[in-house]
Amino acid sequence: MAGQTSERSARASTKTTENSGGEVVLLSGGNPQIAKADGDAPVQAYISAMPGWKSDVGRRLDDLILRTVPNVRKAVRWNSPWYGVEGEGWFLSYHVFTRYVKVTFLNGAALRPVPPGSGKDRDARWADIYEGELDEEQMATWVRQAAALPGWRGFDKL
Numbered sequence: 001m002a003g004q005t006s007e008r009s010a011r012a013s014t015k016t017t018e019n020s021g022g023e024v025v026l027l028s029g030g031n032p033q034i035a036k037a038d039g040d041a042p043v044q045a046y047i048s049a050m051p052g053w054k055s056d057v058g059r060r061l062d063d064l065i066l067r068t069v070p071n072v073r074k075a076v077r078w079n080s081p082w083y084g085v086e087g088e089g090w091f092l093s094y095h096v097f098t099r100y101v102k103v104t105f106l107n108g109a110a111l112r113p114v115p116p117g118s119g120k121d122r123d124a125r126w127a128d129i130y131e132g133e134l135d136e137e138q139m140a141t142w143v144r145q146a147a148a149l150p151g152w153r154g155f156d157k158l
Contacts, residue, residue, distance in 0.1 A: 079095070107146060
C-alpha cells in the first residue's frame with residue numbers, strides 16, 4: 001500500500017521544464033530537461049521527449065529493462081532516467097547525445113563481455129546506441145548481470 005501511495009505521489013508531482021509553447025526543453029545534444037522525480041511517470045516523460053528515433057530507443061530500453069528486472073525502480077536524476085533494485089542500488093542510466101543514446105552501467109567493469117565505453121570511473125562502462133543499432137539480446141544480458149550486482153547508492157537509499 002505504501003508503495004502505491006508513493007508511486008501515485010510521484011506521478012502527481014512529475015514536472016518538466018517547458019518552453020512557452022508547452023514543449024519540453026531539450027538541452028545540449030537534444031537531451032530532455034526533466035525535473036528530478038521518482039517513479040515511472042518522469043521516466044515516461046523523458047522518453048516521450050527524446051527527439052526522433054531516440055524516443056523509440058528509450059521505449060525499447062525501458063521495455064527491455066522491465067522484462068528483465070520486473071521489480072525495477074525508476075527515477076529521473078540529472079536529466080536522465082535511472083533504474084535500480086530496492087536494497088541493492090542503481091545499476092543503469094541513459095542519456096541523449098546528438099548522434100546516440102549513451103547507456104551507462106554503474107558496475108559495468110564487472111559485466112561480461114565488458115561494455116566498450118570507459119572513462120575516469122574505474123567501475124562504470126557504457127554502450128553508445130546509434131540509430132538502428134540497439135542489440136537487444138546483448139543489452140538484456142548486460143541488464144540481467146548489472147541488476148544482480150550491488151548498485152550505486154549515491155543519491156538515495158534505494
